[in-house]
Amino acid sequence: MKLQHHLGGIENLGPVNTDTRVFVEPWEKRIFGIHTVMMAESVHLAEARHAYPVAQLPTTFGNTWTWASLRTGAEDMQPFEYFKYRYYEKWLGGIAQFFVDQGYITAQELAEKSAHYLRQPDAALPDKPNAALGAQIDAYLLNGDSGYNELDTAARFKVGDTVRIADPEAVDHTRLPGYLRSKKGTVDVVYPGAFSYFVSTGVDGIGQPMPVYRIAFDAADLWGPGKSEAHTTIYADLYEAYVDAVN
Structure with missing residues (x-):
């Protein structure tokens, strides 16, 4: 993990932002939503403790996307670039690069769509409501994707060690x-x-x-x-x- 991801104890980094708001700008909610939908459609849910109908989902998304995927995208950023962007801008960069790398969209198509919405920020966004995906997202938010396992052997350490x-x-x-x-x-x-x-x-x-x-x-x-x-x-x-x- 590169320098920028664990800064505790490092001196002379400037004032700490103590803003307690989860979302500072309205667009940040959409980035969080995109990430959540990707996790709810991720193929790794087929092996989660909670049973998800991943194979039956009406989606073209066919990859694994987890918190690890999101973090890896941010950690791949050049450190000086990393410090230029807001928290959810880093999320957006990692998500966008993932879709390009996996062939869902080309870099040129992404640039064209970005330019379109920059010119017309009020232009309509794609809206394809789907009840099955909505139910999957709700189930994922309620049940998550953690894998709890029973221990085969005792933990090495105990409280107080x-x-x-x-x-x-x-x-x-x-x-x-x-x-x-x-x-x-x-x-x-x-x-x-x-x-x-x-x-x-x-x-x-x-x-x-x-x-x-x-x-x-x-x-x-x-x-x-x-x-x-x-x-x-x-x-x-x-x-x-x-x-x-x-x-």
Whole structure:
């Protein structure tokens, strides 16, 4: 994961935006909606715990699209480009590039459609309501796509254990925040069951289902007492692949 995706503890980055609104501009809701529809039509739902009629959906979408797909699209951005755009602009860039890469639309067609709506922002958008897709989206929003699994063996750690966070080889995508690497923490919760991620991260360690822990860190242990408020605890949910025993 490149620099721009885990900035915790890095100095001189300027003021933090504390705006609590989920959507700042109306168009951001549409980008979120596009992403949600893509996930609700994704072929990976055929293997979800909740039964979805993926093969019967009236759609031409035939790919897997998950949160991992969205994040990978943003992480592929050149860092200087990344900082130029708003949050949902990054989403739009990743989604648009995905459709071009998968052959749903050409780059030229995308440019032409974009130019059309820039010239005519009030022009009608395609509207093809479909009851079956609507029902699928509703079901997905209610049931999700997580894969809960029973543990074959006991979790390695228990509540109260002091652990050290791993420092695996850098890969294209990780679920380990950079500022937690090699830090000590305390197991606060051992979540029941086992969990996998949408894609394997390879040498990073996420693949087959495994336990997930909530680890507590003293903020001063992460960033130093001079850069942390006293008596502040940072919590992180981490896959077991990222958690090591303290030697």
